[in-house]
Amino acid sequence: MKTSLAFPIRKTQHSHLAGTDFSNLVFGKTISDHMFVADYRNGEWSDLRIEPYAPMQLNPSNAALHYGQSIFEGMKAYKNEEGEILVFRADANWSRMNESAERMCMPYLPKEIFMEGMTQLLDLDRDWVPSAKGSSLYIRPFMFAMDDYIGVKPSDTYRFIIFTCPVGNYYSKPVSVKVETKFTRATEGGTGAAKTAGNYAASLYPALQAQKAGYDQLLWTDGKTHSKIEESGTMNVMFKINGTLLTAPVNGGTILKGITRDSVIQLAKDWNQPLEERFVTVSELKEALENGSLEEAFGTGTAATIAHIRLINIDGKDYELPGKTSDAFSYRVLDALDGIKYGSIADPHEWIIKI
């Protein structure tokens, strides 16, 4: 491993690796031993370090807690047959984080700090990357305001942290979703394209209502007319209608630019799978469900990669989707992405970084 950035590494005296049951991992509950930290003050990133994962002190007047200047990323590392660590498309997460940062008036984070911080953290905690089939190490980089100041303005100081969580086989059973036509996740001119904390807080209430009504999650529609499908829960969403793969375009500012979405689109292009990046309307979806032309519907995101949708509720009516065979596009693309991530098939787009 080439190291171009040197910073102090303080190792834990109390590793809890040996006491961790890797066969019973709950997503997001088990945190690895160390974290990478950098602080932004006086207009520059400084005090880079790796230290034991531990509680940190914040003043009650910390600006992020009050006004939500806080952004995050999520990606995964995998172990291949040789025991090497493979990270999937982390450079894309780095550039997306800087897009979120710009929208939230937060500072640019140089690529070297993001990638070297992550690489050296993964190298130190490499035994935390699970090797069981289907499991991986979830990587959570995030940045938040550090000013102690009660007043609405961009903070002058920030902290950037990366920590990691070993996660088990994220097999998601096919989900039921409800088309949401009252609440809004994102609207043109808003913050929907940024991975910023407040978006997720605002989605909790509508999601809970849907769960109380018996659905796993929501299909969000546009904020203006509630007639166009945007995303599914915290995933991008794709439909295959009459042989064509359809997904919302990401240039309007309301759709999160998913890296899984982008990877699925790339593979669809490689395979000459007909594809259109355009909005699917609720009425078009309803018609396709009624006349049987909706072949597949699935969410895409880092946690599950592909989350198959088995049922869609529109205007109070439940529509079941047809059962799928393993040659369905969504299964083939899941297999291919898994193959690339675990290093068992070729990586033609150079998505993998080896550590």
Ligand SMILES: *Cc1c(COP(=O)(O)O)cnc(C)c1O
């Ligand atoms: C993170 C996220 C996604 C998926 O992005 P990936 O890079 O594929 O993990 C989709 N929608 C929302 C709202 C998200 O926050």
